[in-house]
Amino acid sequence: MSALVEIRDVSKAYTRGRQSVEVLHHISLDIRQGDFLALMGPSGSGKTTLLNLIGGLDSPTSGSIAVGGRRIDALGGSALAKWRAANVGFIFQFYNLLPMLTAQKNVEVPLLLTKLSAAQRKRNAAIALSLVNLADRAQHKPNELSGGQQQRVAIARAIISDPTLLVCDEPTGDLDRQSAEEVLGLLQLLNREHGKTIIMVTHDPKAAGHASHTLHLEKGTLVEAAI
Amino acid sequence: MKYLHLAWAGLMRRKTRTVLTILSVLAAFLLFGLLDGVRAAFNAGGTLAGVDRMVVSSRFSIIQPLPESLITRVQATPGVRKLTWANWFGGYYQEPKNQLIIFAVAPGYFDVYQDYGVTASQLDAFKRSRTGVLVGAALANRFGWKVGDKLPVMGSIFPNKATGETTWAFDIVGIYQAPNAKSRALEQQVMLHWKYFDEANAYGSGNVGWIVVQVADPGSSAKVAQAIDALSANSDHETKTQTEQDFNLSFAKQIGDIGLIVTAIIGAVFFTLMLLTGNTMAQAVRERIPELATLKTLGFTDRSVLVLVFLESVLLIVIGGVLGMALASVLTPIVSAASGGMLELPPIGPASWAVGLALMVAVGAIVGVLPALRAMRLRIVDALAGR
Numbered sequence: 001m002s003a004l005v006e007i008r009d010v011s012k013a014y015t016r017g018r019q020s021v022e023v024l025h026h027i028s029l030d031i032r033q034g035d036f037l038a039l040m041g042p043s044g045s046g047k048t049t050l051l052n053l054i055g056g057l058d059s060p061t062s063g064s065i066a067v068g069g070r071r072i073d074a075l076g077g078s079a080l081a082k083w084r085a086a087n088v089g090f091i092f093q094f095y096n097l098l099p100m101l102t103a104q105k106n107v108e109v110p111l112l113l114t115k116l117s118a119a120q121r122k123r124n125a126a127i128a129l130s131l132v133n134l135a136d137r138a139q140h141k142p143n144e145l146s147g148g149q150q151q152r153v154a155i156a157r158a159i160i161s162d163p164t165l166l167v168c169d170e171p172t173g174d175l176d177r178q179s180a181e182e183v184l185g186l187l188q189l190l191n192r193e194h195g196k197t198i199i200m201v202t203h204d205p206k207a208a209g210h211a212s213h214t215l216h217l218e219k220g221t222l223v224e225a226a227i
Numbered sequence: 228m229k230y231l232h233l234a235w236a237g238l239m240r241r242k243t244r245t246v247l248t249i250l251s252v253l254a255a256f257l258l259f260g261l262l263d264g265v266r267a268a269f270n271a272g273g274t275l276a277g278v279d280r281m282v283v284s285s286r287f288s289i290i291q292p293l294p295e296s297l298i299t300r301v302q303a304t305p306g307v308r309k310l311t312w313a314n315w316f317g318g319y320y321q322e323p324k325n326q327l328i329i330f331a332v333a334p335g336y337f338d339v340y341q342d343y344g345v346t347a348s349q350l351d352a353f354k355r356s357r358t359g360v361l362v363g364a365a366l367a368n369r370f371g372w373k374v375g376d377k378l379p380v381m382g383s384i385f386p387n388k389a390t391g392e393t394t395w396a397f398d399i400v401g402i403y404q405a406p407n408a409k410s411r412a413l414e415q416q417v418m419l420h421w422k423y424f425d426e427a428n429a430y431g432s433g434n435v436g437w438i439v440v441q442v443a444d445p446g447s448s449a450k451v452a453q454a455i456d457a458l459s460a461n462s463d464h465e466t467k468t469q470t471e472q473d474f475n476l477s478f479a480k481q482i483g484d485i486g487l488i489v490t491a492i493i494g495a496v497f498f499t500l501m502l503l504t505g506n507t508m509a510q511a512v513r514e515r516i517p518e519l520a521t522l523k524t525l526g527f528t529d530r531s532v533l534v535l536v537f538l539e540s541v542l543l544i545v546i547g548g549v550l551g552m553a554l555a556s557v558l559t560p561i562v563s564a565a566s567g568g569m570l571e572l573p574p575i576g577p578a579s580w581a582v583g584l585a586l587m588v589a590v591g592a593i594v595g596v597l598p599a600l601r602a603m604r605l606r607i608v609d610a611l612a613g614r
Contacts, residue, residue: 085526
């Protein structure tokens with residue numbers, strides 16, 4: 001299979017006060033379409049930074065990142081936002097749902113950026129919620145749902161625009177084992193049945209066990225490339 | 228408009244704060260609604276077209292008297308059907324706080340002003356008594372006056388020729404009742420004989436304060452007014468013929484520039500409102516930084532987030548503003564009626580609504596600008612990391 005994500009000699013430095021701290025050093029990596037990749041490593045190793053770069057939330061200091069053949073490191077703010085909306089689904093550790101909206105409205109949010117009508121948005125959200133087995137909780141607000149249910153709503157939101165790539169930052173980090181298993185099973189399903197390419201940052205080896213590949217980062221460098 | 232529910236959700240995140248802020252906005256626009264009509268009335272001139280009663284007074288100041296001789300000349304002006312005249316006579320009853328509205332009126336005054344509801348018998352009694360006065364029922368009730376009572380008045384300006392003092396004594400010969408609620412303010416007045424006032428005051432006779440003209444054809448009021456003013460052109464008593472409304476406003480303007488005062492009050496209220504709602508919006512955005520960062524993560528552009536915060540800010544002000552002006556629309560006639568006609572607040576018309584809506588959008592945009600810019604400039608990774 002061809003590489004969906006091509007990372008070439010990427011470095012990322014942050015400026016803190018007068019100091020510049022490089023958190024990623026000359027990373028090169030290919031991630032194939034349909035992969036389920038786990039990124040592991042100790043805190044501060046640069047996992048989330050790499051994930052943010054792949055998801056187009058941040059830009060590398062040097063090097064290049066191409067997703068689906070498109071150089072995203074060269075895109076400006078607005079173009080990058082549009083690219084994210086069309087190509088990437090995000091799943092966070094703390095779900096990041098909008099507290100005042102129902103599950104259905106939360107799932108619909110990415111579709112506000114499309115030209116779909118309100119009825120179409122509602123229909124698509126209902127399908128996405130069915131896929132994560134939460135059709136009966138569509139009208140519940142986040143605070144009326146368990147952590148596992150909230151994360152499943154977040155997954156429904158991530159897939160509603162049918163993105164190629166799902167980036168997950170510690171998706172089970174705030175969940176009990178059973179909920180974590182449900183969420184990981186769902187991600188596996190999306191990977192195997194729906195062909196989504198998934199990149200997941202995790203500290204949990206059990207969670208990483210659900211991925212097809214695991215990469216380790218230490219001090220901003222890939223120490224083990226299992227691809 | 229598809230972002231409207233997002234803006235609404237943002238407002239509903241802290242219901243108590245939003246409700247309190249909306250109440251503040253409501254109060255500001257309620258005040259605006261009530262006062263804007265007053266401001267407009269004081270800043271805009273009335274039109275003579277279509278009015279059947281006009282007031283002729285000195286062009287220079289309403290306290291400048293006109294010569295009595297002008298009356299017959301005005302009467303002879305084509306288009307004038309009836310006329311009467313009056314003088315202001317200020318004074319108080321017993322204590323300075325009991326200020327009275329007293330007018331010295333000509334014999335035909337109540338023919339022209341039938342709004343007072345003076346009956347034939349009251350008028351007859353008034354004509355028969357040189358020192359007689361007619362008083363309004365509301366005023367009589369307030370001080371417990373009845374027909375036959377002596378009414379001692381301490382005049383504000385005019386001394387009595389007989390005593391050299393400003394103390395006057397009148398006889399109450401009738402208590403009139405205004406026939407309808409709209410003219411209830413007339414019941415706050417005391418009417419005495421102009422002839423008695425003219426002869427008895429120590430400041431000279433042969434003067435009138437103003438002349439009230441009733442025209443035969445309201446359609447030609449403007450022409451009649453021109454003709455009347457032409458009578459005294461280039462004299463030392465040039466006149467200005469105007470609507471009763473304008474004349475009354477001129478009276479009120481003796482206090483000061485009411486329009487400017489009202490504008491200043493409204494300005495101060497809105498300045499305070501902007502500080503208050505600006506703080507609310509800044510706080511609301513500060514609390515929702517992770518949510519705004521999430522929206523950006525999902526693909527909302529900087530501009531979309533900017534628009535969303537602006538929309539939220541404008542929505543907050545428009546909700547409170549529309550409620551405030553709607554309440555003002557309801558209260559205006561109630562306040563006017565409750566004041567017995569003393570306070571005639573003009574109804575809130577389309578012009579006031581247009582100014583009000585423009586103000587709502589402007590205030591919303593001004594208070595939203597800094598929070599919206601902050602939201603627009605958010606760096607996603609920093610905001611998600613809580614930095």
